[in-house]
Amino acid sequence: MLMYFITSNRHKVEEIQKMTSILIEQKRLNYPEIQADTLEAVAEFGIDFCYSHLKNPCFIEDSGLFIEGLSGFPGVYSNYVFRTLGCEGILTLVGENRNAYFKSVIAYKDEQGRTLFTGEVRGYIAETQRGDKGFGFDPIFMPEGDTRTFAQMDREEKNLYSHRGKAFKTFITYCEQVR
């Protein structure tokens, strides 16, 4: 039994492979990501494309930062917004309500159909950038119950908290029970 993880990020593959004995193989496939209001809609479209090409059990993962006081911005477009406005842009925009969450969605498909798994971590947008680990908006996100940002944590520690870690765990539990 072999599953494809369609991603260009080797670290994500290592992270999930550590959690299970199911064999996971990295595949690079340039699938379309649509513009939509939810990560779920993006992932559904993407996994349908991937499965129709690969015809083998496969999954994709996508995540975003949703800021309450900005109507969920940057959300689905977090990568683009990070590249154009960066952490500084978010700090400029954010007002009094600094509540935010990171969300990760995994879309999995096999001959039985499509299933989605999600993970979230709630927290706050920090007043300034702190830390130099991780990537993306990590330097401005503090998870609930901690005063450090994600960029101030080692990878293993961040994975314990993280939206992606939670989604991976739910997904693996499902796979190991079903198969």
Add this chain to the structure above:
Amino acid sequence: MLMYFITSNRHKVEEIQKMTSILIEQKRLNYPEIQADTLEAVAEFGIDFCYSHLKNPCFIEDSGLFIEGLSGFPGVYSNYVFRTLGCEGILTLVGENRNAYFKSVIAYKDEQGRTLFTGEVRGYIAETQRGDKGFGFDPIFMPEGDTRTFAQMDREEKNLYSHRGKAFKTFITYCEQVR
């Protein structure tokens, strides 16, 4: 000879129909818009989807506001950014470099293949919102050579300047010459 204009916006159909005797019919089709760095890439993917469904000469139009000092933000995601951050969000973000342009891309496809047409209008981000006509970022965009924003102009006047008007004109010229 009949072409489909795939859009939910009746005004756009009226605007282009005024410019030509070629019969243009509005079609509503929920085609996927992908996440990409350029309007061109989004339009190419979209028109391929539409043409494969309709099998009749058809076109789509998409546009965005590109701000120089913000690395092109909000660009391809202008609709989403307008819905979440609004004009106020842009005014908060924009720094000293207020140069910007609106760009419109039309993708057309028939049995011969796919052709793209573009129109641009260069201008500046205003200091404050002005005017109540138009829609989207019109209240904060002043075209070069005018001190009013798009939202302070009547529709017909705005169309003279506008990126969309220019793209429509180029497209119609092509159709009338080729056909």
